[in-house]
Amino acid sequence: xxxxxxxxxxxxxxxxxxxxxxxxxxxxxxxxxxxxxxxxxxxxxxxxxxxxxxxxxxxxxxxxxxxxxxxxxxxxxxxxxxxxxxxxxxxxxxxxxxxxxxxxxxxxxxxxxxxxxxxxxxxxxxxxxxxxxxxxxxxxxxxxxxxxxxxxxxxxxxxxxxxxxxxxxxxxxxxxxxxxxxxxxxxxxxxxxxxxxxxxxxxxxxxxxxxxxxxxxxxxxxxxxxxxxxxxxxxxxxxxxxxxxxxxxxxxxxxxxxxxxxxxxxxxxxxxxxxxxxxxxxxxxxxxxxxxxxxxxxxxxxxxxxxxxxxxxxxxxxxxxxxxxxxxxxxxxxx
Amino acid sequence: xxxxxxxxxxxxxxxxxxxxxxxxxxxxxxxxxxxxxxxxxxxxxxxxxxxxxxxxxxxxxxxxxxxxxxxxxxxxxxxxxxxxxxxxxxxxxxxxxxxxxxxxxxxxxxxxxxxxxxxxxxxxxxxxxxxxxxxxxxxxxxxxxxxxxxxxxxxxxxxxxxxxxxxxxxxxxxxxxxxxxxxxxxxxxxxxxxxxxxxxxxxxxxxxxxxxxxxxxxxxxxxxxxxxxxxxxxxxxxxxxxxxxxxxxxxxxxxxxxxxxxxxxxxxxxxxxxxxxxxxxxxxxxxxxxxxxxxxxxxxxxxxxxxxxxxxxxxxxxxxxxxxxxxxxxxxxxxxxxxxxxxxxx
Numbered sequence: 001x002x003x004x005x006x007x008x009x010x011x012x013x014x015x016x017x018x019x020x021x022x023x024x025x026x027x028x029x030x031x032x033x034x035x036x037x038x039x040x041x042x043x044x045x046x047x048x049x050x051x052x053x054x055x056x057x058x059x060x061x062x063x064x065x066x067x068x069x070x071x072x073x074x075x076x077x078x079x080x081x082x083x084x085x086x087x088x089x090x091x092x093x094x095x096x097x098x099x100x101x102x103x104x105x106x107x108x109x110x111x112x113x114x115x116x117x118x119x120x121x122x123x124x125x126x127x128x129x130x131x132x133x134x135x136x137x138x139x140x141x142x143x144x145x146x147x148x149x150x151x152x153x154x155x156x157x158x159x160x161x162x163x164x165x166x167x168x169x170x171x172x173x174x175x176x177x178x179x180x181x182x183x184x185x186x187x188x189x190x191x192x193x194x195x196x197x198x199x200x201x202x203x204x205x206x207x208x209x210x211x212x213x214x215x216x217x218x219x220x221x222x223x224x225x226x227x228x229x230x231x232x233x234x235x236x237x238x239x240x241x242x243x244x245x246x247x248x249x250x251x252x253x254x255x256x257x258x259x260x261x262x263x264x265x266x267x268x269x270x271x272x273x274x275x276x277x278x279x280x281x282x283x284x285x286x287x288x289x290x291x292x293x294x295x296x297x298x299x300x301x302x303x304x305x306x307x308x309x310x311x312x313x314x315x316x317x318x319x320x321x322x323x324x325x326x327x328x329x330x331x332x333x334x335x
Numbered sequence: 336x337x338x339x340x341x342x343x344x345x346x347x348x349x350x351x352x353x354x355x356x357x358x359x360x361x362x363x364x365x366x367x368x369x370x371x372x373x374x375x376x377x378x379x380x381x382x383x384x385x386x387x388x389x390x391x392x393x394x395x396x397x398x399x400x401x402x403x404x405x406x407x408x409x410x411x412x413x414x415x416x417x418x419x420x421x422x423x424x425x426x427x428x429x430x431x432x433x434x435x436x437x438x439x440x441x442x443x444x445x446x447x448x449x450x451x452x453x454x455x456x457x458x459x460x461x462x463x464x465x466x467x468x469x470x471x472x473x474x475x476x477x478x479x480x481x482x483x484x485x486x487x488x489x490x491x492x493x494x495x496x497x498x499x500x501x502x503x504x505x506x507x508x509x510x511x512x513x514x515x516x517x518x519x520x521x522x523x524x525x526x527x528x529x530x531x532x533x534x535x536x537x538x539x540x541x542x543x544x545x546x547x548x549x550x551x552x553x554x555x556x557x558x559x560x561x562x563x564x565x566x567x568x569x570x571x572x573x574x575x576x577x578x579x580x581x582x583x584x585x586x587x588x589x590x591x592x593x594x595x596x597x598x599x600x601x602x603x604x605x606x607x608x609x610x611x612x613x614x615x616x617x618x619x620x621x622x623x624x625x626x627x628x629x630x631x632x633x634x635x636x637x638x639x640x641x642x643x644x645x646x647x648x649x650x651x652x653x654x655x656x657x658x659x660x661x662x663x664x665x666x667x668x669x670x671x672x673x674x675x676x677x678x679x680x681x
Contacts, residue, residue, distance in 0.1 A: 068653040072606045073596055078398050082647035085391045099509035100598040123509060167506045199496075199506070 033063040034291060035083035038118075039071050039096040042200070043228030045258050045280065046094070048328060049118065052284040053092060060288075062089075073100035080104040084111040090291040091115045098123040098170055105129045114294030118287045119278070121170055121303060130294065132286045134278040134306040136171050140178025140257055142310035143276035144223055147255040148182055150273055151221055152189040158253065160221035161194035161212050163205055163229055172200070175225040175257055175276075190221060198229065206232035213240040221253045227260035227275065227325070234271075245270040246313060259311070261329035267316055274312040280324040282306050368618055368634035372641055383648040386641075391648070395640050397519075400533040401588040401595075402607060403636045406614045407540045408584025410632045411577040413615055414544075415557045416624025417473065417480035419578065422585040422611055424491035425465050426604030429589035431495050433458035434508035434599020437515060441502070451515045458586045458593075465491060466582020470575035480578075495601035508599035519594035529591050536587065540580075541629040553577060558625030613664035614639045621671055639663075 034057055041047050050066075057064055065088055069076035073096055083091055084107060091108055093115060095101035101117075105127035108115040114130070121131035151158045162179050165172025176195075183190040193216045196208035205224075213219055213236060220242075224233055237243040237252055244251040247270075256263045259277030266272035283306045290300050311319045320326045361367055376386060385391050405422050412419045437454035439445045444453040465487060472483040502508055521528045544550040552573045555563040564570050585604075592603045618635025620627030642663065646656045 065650040066652070067647060067650065070606060070653055071602065073598070073600060074401075074592055074603060075606065077596065078394070078644075079647055081394045082391075082644060085385050085388065085394060086648055096602075097505075097507050097598060097600055099505070099507050100596040100600055100603075103595065103597055123505075167504065169506075173505075 031061055031063045032089040032295075033065055033086065035065040035067070035080075035086075035088045035091045035093075037067050037069065037076060037079050037083070037091060038094045039069050039076060041068065043226070043258075044260055044262075044325075044328070045226075045228065045278075048324065049280055049284060052281065053118070053288065056284060056288050060292075069096070071096045073097050076101070077104050077107075080107055084108065084113060088113060090295055092118050092287055092291055094118050094120055095122065096166075096169075102127055114291055116287050116291045116294070119171070119283060123170075128302070130290045130300050130302055130304065132283050132290065132304050132306065133171070134283065134308045136174035136257075136276075136308075137178040137181070139276035139278070139308040139310060140175040140223075140225075141182045143255050143257065143274045143312070144179045144182035145185070146274040146310060146312040146314070147221065147223070147253050148186040148190055150253055152186055154189075157188065158190055158221040159193045159216055159218045160190050160223070161196060161209070161216070161219050162192065163196050163198050163209065163222075163224040163226075163233070165198060165225040166200045167197070169200065172225055178276075179223050179225075193219065198225070200226070202229060202232050205229045206236055209233060209236040210239065213237075213242070219252065223255045223257075225257055227256040227258040227263040230256060230260065230262045230266065234266075243271070246273060259323045259325045261325040261332070264311075264320065264323060264325045264329045267311065267313065270313075274310055275323075276308060277311050277319075277323050277325075278308050279306050279322070281327075365619075365628070365631065366634075368631065368638050372634065372638050375638070375641055375645075379645045383645055385648055386645055391644060395637075395644050396530060397527055398644070399636050399640050400527075400529040401591040401604075402610055402614065402640070403533050403633065404536055404584050404588040404591065405604075405607065405611045406632045406636050407536060407629060408581035409611050409615050410540070410618075410620055410627050410629060411544075411553060411580045412480070413557075413612075413620050413622065414553050414624060414627040415574055415577050416560075417574065417577065418484065418612070419469065419480065419581045420484040420608060421465060421469060421487040421491065422581060422588075423604045423606075423608050424488040424495065425462050425582055425585035426589045426592060426607070427495040427601050428465065428491045428498070429458040429461040429586040430593045430603045431498050431502070431508060431599045431601050432461045433589065433593055434511060435498070435502040437512055438502070438508050438599070439510040439512065440508075450512050454515070455590055458589050459583055460586075462582040462584070462586025462589070463579060464582075466579040466585075467575070469582065470578030473578065474571040474574050492601075492605065499599075499601050506601070509597065511593070511597055511599070515594055516597050517594075519591060529594075532587070532591070536584065537629055537633060544629060549573065549576065554625055556624075557627075609660065609664065610639055610643075613660065613667070616664060616671060617667040619667075619671070621674075622668060623671075635667075 036053055038046060038050055054064060065083055065086060067079040069079060076095060091113060101122045102125045105115055105122060109127055117129060117131040119132060121133050160183060164176050167173060183192060194212035196212050198205035234243060242250055242252045254272045256272060256275040259275055263272060263275045286304045290304060293300050311323055380387055409419055433454040436443045436457045437445060437450040444450040469483055469487055472478050473480050499506060499508060518528055523531055552568045555568050556570050556573045560570050593599050614635040615632050616622060617638055618631035620631055642660060
């Protein structure tokens with residue numbers, strides 16, 4: 001059979017159209033899809049978070065469209081629009097900048113697709129979305145308060161430093177404020193001499209802390225706004241000959257935030273005094289339930305809070321099992 | 336089944352041309368990348384049928400615009416055998432400067448009628464200044480454009496973050512006028528305003544390159560600066576203007592980004608460098624200078640966006656997208672090298 005080029009082209013296009021239609025038809029009958037859009041997997045918190053969300057959604061029979069924006073707000077906006085074009089049934093998002101995410105929320109609103117912010121709320125706007133957030137300020141305040149009582153008991157005045165996160169992230173601001181509220185109650189025991197911006201960047205944090213320790217060699221009280229900076233803190237303190245256990249001479253009273261496996265290990269080994277813990281399991285459950293409820297047309301509050309808790313050297317034994325970092329640590333260190 | 340294309344030979348007999356010759360002709364064709372775009376869409380459509388939808392096409396078009404504008408400026412610089420690595424920092428710096436002028440939260444012209452025009456002028460001026468620093472460093476200090484623009488990229492990327500600390504309690508500047516946001520969302524006769532703006536810039540750039548004395552000077556400087564100088568072409572001035580054009584184009588892209596995100600962020604555009612240079616090179620503009628066209632850059636940007644969007648629709652991981660894009664750009668650069676050698680060989 002002879003076929004000219006025109007017939008061949010037409011036949012090819014028809015075949016593609018047919019197969020595309022078939023794929024669409026299969027999709028139409030298939031399972032529901034949730035887009036899970038994170039801005040990065042920079043620490044164990046996010047890796048564990050996305051894994052729990054994946055597992056939970058799969059368990060409930062959902063398909064997942066996953067994307068990472070690498071802290072690029074514009075790219076994430078494009079990812080949201082791609083998700084809308086795929087007609088997903090919901091979007092769980094972790095944005096970088098609380099202001100820059102607003103156009104993405106508006107786009108989801110216009111497409112009538114529910115959006116839930118996991119762990120990071122957006123800035124105030126007239127767009128509707130639901131945010132899951134730890135009660136950062138309260139958790140940080142409780143953890144730092146414990147550290148302040150330790151400082152007070154030592155009978156001397158401590159020079160303190162705080163590693164502050166990215167100020168475009170409300171979590172970072174609330175943790176900073178929680179720290180400040182706690183130390184303000186102990187003016188005789190604590191004097192804040194260094195506020196180190198990290199922009200949630202480990203290299204920036206390491207350089208900032210190293211400089212602060214050189215400029216203020218008497219720093220003996222440290223709060224980090226996230227446990228993912230613990231390796232850099234350990235390195236900087238070792239270099240400054242300040243890496244000592246609780247009760248040893250030269251120990252820096254160290255408080256963390258998040259509840260990483262590393263934080264649990266350091267508390268167990270006696271290098272860390274306290275840690276503000278976000279309940280990751282609870283937050284992922286809240287996020288998934290919120291997206292499902294919104295999909296079913298139920299009313300959901302704009303902000304759902306994880307109360308979290310502070311784990312300290314005093315309550316470690318009773319609270320450890322509630323700490324997500326302990327659960328992961330235990331999996332890696334059975335027995 | 337037989338497909339029967341027909342070709343005339345020197346002897347007058349009809350004989351199919353060899354596949355290799357056809358492939359070679361296609362690769363050297365101006366429209367090679369456009370053909371690739373069509374082929375790619377047809378190939379990927381069975382897996383992501385949404386790519387054929389109007390919604391996705393419209394997304395691709397609007398996603399293209401800021402990248403296209405930066406890539407147009409980069410085309411001028413690549414044709415003179417230079418490179419502008421600072422475009423990302425120009426975007427960031429222009430974005431925060433513009434936002435600081437028009438924000439309703441303590442902006443220099445915030446809540447006045449001059450907020451938006453003042454901000455746009457400030458953004459363009461920022462691009463012009465950084466472009467001038469690049470250009471003067473290359474022509475007056477004889478520094479390689481690679482080093483100059485790498486240095487200005489680092490300097491202004493840092494300066495943008497620092498600048499925000501004086502203008503906002505957060506890491507970005509928000510509360511921008513609604514009228515500015517309309518630039519990204521508005522339409523004129525059904526055509527998005529950003530498409531009109533980028534289209535106008537592309538047409539003007541095309542005319543400048545192909546129809547003016549300056550355009551001819553750009554190609555001459557890129558092909559052989561010594562010969563260009565001997566021929567009386569103002570080489571230094573041409574190089575300076577190319578960097579100025581690149582700076583202004585990057586700042587125009589910043590207006591699109593800021594309007595789209597309704598936020599002046601010091602990290603906006605931070606990750607687009609690979610896409611910008613990649614798109615220009617994929618289009619066919621030579622890394623060796625002296626060769627390039629705006630229409631090629633349009634095709635290059637389109638191809639990159641098609642690749643990017645289809646991968647997003649497929650739900651591919653960012654790392655997979657980087658690997659694929661990097662591979663395609665490497666392939667385009669290799670084709671450029673091969674073409675260059677082949678032309679030298681002839």
